[in-house]
Amino acid sequence: MSPRIVAVQAGLDRGWIELRKKLASPWELSGEVWPWIIAVGVMYALRDKNVPGTDFSIGLQSVPGIVGMSIIYTGLMGLALGLTTDRDDGTLLRMKAVPNGTIGYFIGKMVSRAGITTAxxxxxxxxxxxxxxxxxxxSFSAWATLIGIIALGLIATLPIGAVIGAVFGSVQSLGLVMLPVMGLIGISGIFYPITAFPEWVQWIGQVFPVYWLGLGMRSALLPDAMAVAEIGGSWRHLETIGVLGVWAVxxxxxxxVVLRRMARRGSGSSVKETQPAVATTAA
Structure with a gap:
């Protein structure tokens, strides 16, 4: 068995262990899921507000978008935060000492974050x-589409979280990413049809995976009649698969590559320098 295959297997085992530990801790799990409980309440409050030009409620239209947004926040941003924290406390430095340890670490984080996001x-x-x-x-087709889009969405966005976590030097600086992410979500049709925005804003939204995640979810969960509120009046399945697939590749x-470069730059002294900041954040 090649060293890389061994590293992948170790990563799968590590991810499963991390996931079980998180699920077994009500305190840690509550921190991951409480925003989505609130989101369900907001969607229910909007159940009597209709999408312009249709007889369907904004609350109903928002359900798939909230599902897509949870992949971005819990998956992408959660992985970025976890990676940055592990770098600060020396976990990544220890992985560097293991043959193909970076690969195993990356796979493990992908597995654990995918599991938490699914919850x-x-x-x-x-x-x-x-x-x-x-x-x-x-219907079977609706569930098949939903599961397929969720899987493709996780594959497309989790590596982005790893890159963000590797690029930003600390947990504090990672907070700067939240502003553009929130802006991107705002123009991606999560809470309101993207067709209501100016055309140039629509083009920006379509470059990133957030919009396509929401569109794919809507195509799986909403009646076909609601496609009238989308660009071109269509769910655009092929485009959704294509854009998310490109982001995944x-x-x-x-x-x-980014993780290996970050690991090479890591050292015991750099970890020691971040300890006061980590301790302050924890306190």
Whole structure:
């Protein structure tokens, strides 16, 4: 068995262990899922507000977008935060000493973050199915589309989180990323149809995976009649797969390179310098 395969297997085992530890801790798990419980309440409050030009509520239209947003926050940003924290406390430095340790670490983080994100998605989807009777969850094709988009969305966005975590030098500086992420979510049709924005804003939103995640979720969960609120009046399945697929290829090609470079730059002295900041943040 090649060293890389051994590293991948070790990463899968590490990710499963991290996931079980997180799920077994109600305190840690609550910190991951409480924003989505609030989001479900907001969607329910908007159930009587209709999407312009349709008879469907904004609350119903927002369910798929919130699902897509949870992948960005819990998955992408959660991985970025975890990687930055591990670099500050020396975990990544220890991985550097293990043959192909960076690969195993990357795989492990991908697995654990994917599991936590899936738990968050269930917290959104289960009550939403009960609250919104018009969600299309009564067919195999809808579930197949939903599962496929979730899987492709995780593959497309988690490597981006790894790159962000590797590029930014501390947990504090990582907070700067939240501002553009929030702005991107705002123009990506999560809470309001993207067709309501100026055309140049629509083009910006379509460059990034957030919009396509929401569109893919809407195509799986909403009635076909609601496609009238989308660009071109269509769910654009092929475009969704294509854009998310491109982001996945770029992410998996670039993330390991960035992580290896970051690991090479790491040293015991650099970890020691970050300890006071880590301790202050924890306090």
């Amino acid at each position: 968050s998605l269930l917290i959104i989807l289960i009550p939403s199915v009960l609250l919104f009777g018009d969600l299309q969850v009564d 770029i992410g998996f090609a670039y993330a390991p």
